Amino acid sequence: MKPTRFIESVNCAIEGILYTVRTQKHMRRHFAAALVVMTAALLVRVSPMEFMLIALAVSFVLFAELLNTAIEVVVDMISPEFHPMAKVAKDVAAGAVLVAAFGTAILGYLVLAKYLFPFHRGVLAMVGTSSEMGTIVSVIMVLITVIILKSLTGKGTPLKGGVPSGHAAVAFSIATSISFNTQDPLTSLLCFVLAVMVSHSRLLLQIHSTREVVMGALTGTLVTVAVTSVFRALG
Incomplete structure (x- = not known):
């Protein structure tokens, strides 16, 4: 029955949010990301206007995920069997969430970058700048380490399968070296995004498990x- 009192309407809304969090792993991840971003915003003491923009963007992502879940439930109710149009409806709803998340990521980066960049540079400076020889040695050492670990586990080959993922290890090694060489936060971020994409491709191809990819990245x-x-130290 339709709620007749305001408090009943609020309870229904809360039940809808709890259902989404309970059944949708992406919603749980969105809430976790929102908690991290909001905490970071408070720690770096963003301005009230910046905090308002972040809060609005986060709310928009959560709203999109709630709407996506509602559409999925309705589609499943109307079309319990597979139907091409039902797939289109779900894909479009999921696309709305992706667009919202992408826009929020850009806004969060633009707001928090000026606060986090000095800290990022300070951390990299503590380790130092990687020399050309250091970069080459790093990649070689990573490859040797991967081969040793794969030989110990007895699974996979140097280029396919096994623990850890060699592609992920090399990709993150290169991204880390570039970060040390440039000490530029944006360049570092983009390099690690590419490293994540390389690692994700190993999952899509079903060559590695998530555990193997994470171990490779580490x-x-x-x-x-x-x-x-x-x-x-030697220099």
């Missing part, structure tokens, strides 16, 4: 940081 990053630190 291997590439940690080995490169260690080699760069050693070169700085």
Whole structure:
């Protein structure tokens, strides 16, 4: 029955939000990301106007995910069997969430960048700038480490399968070296985005599991940081 009192309407709305959080993993991730972004905004002390923009953008993403879930439920109710038009409806709704999330990411970057960039440069400066030789040695050491780890686990080959993912390890090693060389936050961010895309492709091709890709990313990053630190100490 349609709620007749305001408090009943509010309870229904809250139940809808709880249902979405309980059943949709993407909604849980959106809430987690919102918590991180809002906390970061408070810690760096953004202006009231900037905080308002971030809050509005976050709310828009959550709204889009709620609407997407509502459309999915209605489509499943009307068309429980597979239908091409039902797929289109769900894909378009999911596309709306993606557009909202992309716009929010851009806004969050533009607002928080000026606060986080000095901290980013300071952290990179603590390790040092990677030399040309250091970069080459880092990649070689990452490859050797990957081969050793794969030989110990007895799974996969140097170029396919096994623990850890060699593609992810090399991609994150290169991204880390570029970050040290440039010490530019935007360049660093874009390089790590490319590294994530390379790693994700291994999942899409079903060559590696998420655990193997994450281990590869950690291997590439940690080995490169260690080699760069050693070169700085020796230099």
